[in-house]
Amino acid sequence: MPGFTAHDTTARLPHSAHPHMPVRAQLRFDAELPYGVCLVLGPEGVEGGAVAWYFARDLLHDGGHEPAGYGDVRVEPGRRGEIRVTLCSGDERAVLSLSAPDVTAFLRDSYLLVPPGSESDHLDLDAALARITA
Numbered sequence: 001m002p003g004f005t006a007h008d009t010t011a012r013l014p015h016s017a018h019p020h021m022p023v024r025a026q027l028r029f030d031a032e033l034p035y036g037v038c039l040v041l042g043p044e045g046v047e048g049g050a051v052a053w054y055f056a057r058d059l060l061h062d063g064g065h066e067p068a069g070y071g072d073v074r075v076e077p078g079r080r081g082e083i084r085v086t087l088c089s090g091d092e093r094a095v096l097s098l099s100a101p102d103v104t105a106f107l108r109d110s111y112l113l114v115p116p117g118s119e120s121d122h123l124d125l126d127a128a129l130a131r132i133t134a
Contacts, residue, residue, distance in 0.1 A: 003031040003113035007106040011041060011096040014084075025098065029057065029110035034119035037110070039085065041096075053087055058116075060085075061107055064100060 006029075010022035028038040037057045044050040055073040062068035063075020064083050071088070078084040083103050085096045114122050 005029050005106070005109040005113060007102055007109070009099055009102040009106075011085075011098055013094065014078075014097050015095050023096075025096075027060075027098075027103065027106040029106070029113065031113045031122050032124070034114040034122040037106075057107070057110060060103065061116075064103060064107075 007027045009025050009027065011025040012019060012022060023041055024043055026040045028040065029036075030038075035056060035058075036054050037060055039053045039055070040050050041053075042050045053073065055069075059069045059073060059075055060083075063085070064077060067074065067076040069075055073088075074086040076084050076086075077100075078097050081100050082097045083100050085098060087094045087096065
């Protein structure tokens, strides 16, 4: 069952020089990639614009309740009504604050497309193997 959902939101960078300045963000889920989500930051179609981070949907869910993840992406509850996402690349690190209600609505829509625990039912392994071996 193909499906896609995307939720526009804003991120804030609480440890930056401008912690209250909103950054355009979008959470995306594609049922053809059922284990992951995509967080897009910044404007698309502009040179040097959007940056996309892919990580596990379970990580986004679990991090809304308690600290989760290690390595390049970590998610944890923030102040009331927010979820903190820490993105690391080499020595660079960015902490983002996302609206918890926005994340919850996004996850709810993704679960309507692919219920938790049924992700493997939505994988087309034959197509994936064909791409790898081509």
